[in-house]
Amino acid sequence: MNRKYELVYIVSPDATDDQVTELHTQVEGIVQRLSGQIEKTDNWGRRKLAYEIGHHKEGTYVLHVINGSGELMKEIDRRLKVFDLVIRHLVVRVDEDERIVERRKTIRTEESRRRRVARGLPPDRQPGEGQKELDDDDQDDRFGGVEDVR
């Protein structure tokens, strides 16, 4: 049973680039051994952590999108717990959610096409047509400037 997972791990800021790439090859090795495949790798680089984790204030984030079985992810989870360099990791199954999002999107576009045809318009929206962007005052004022508050 092949499923799609997302794996994010935070590498300690003390780690060198070589160590990060070595970690990557280790993960890749596990994935290949258990007949999975890495679909995407994304290195977010160094980021500030929202709170301290074991006296670290920064960390290097790495994201993998992995196709594989549950056993594979279990194994990766077990291995990542052991590495001291990895200060935090998270495995999330995403295929089901993606499917739901996809379905909702197709339903929405079909619905809008159906309605447009019923109104005697071409099914797709022409450029320059439709509502303008919503104004900011449509949202709750009290939460306007929250983003920059710590």
Added chain:
Amino acid sequence: MNGRRSGPSSSSSSSGGGRGGRAGAGGQGDKGKDGQRRPMFRRRKVCRFCAEKIDDINYKDSKLLMSFVPERAKISPRRISGTCALHQRKLRTAIMRARQLALIPYTSE
């Protein structure tokens, strides 16, 4: 906020009394609710995810999530943010995941 609260609560208390007494009084209570004008106009809150058609609430989108965790870094309740039940549920899991990855704080100092 007080102005808005006072309208429905007073009418609901009257309908509650009606329910206790006779069965037919419930309709009257509803009529009273309609007839009563709100003292202060307040914009109806709309779920932001429904309005902007954001389908997936992703834990990686910390900027979006941060707008739902005001100062104290607690998740803002539905009655304040106006999020619908479905999206609030998804928002909650997304925020909890983001917190695990230190993208969003659990508390603010």
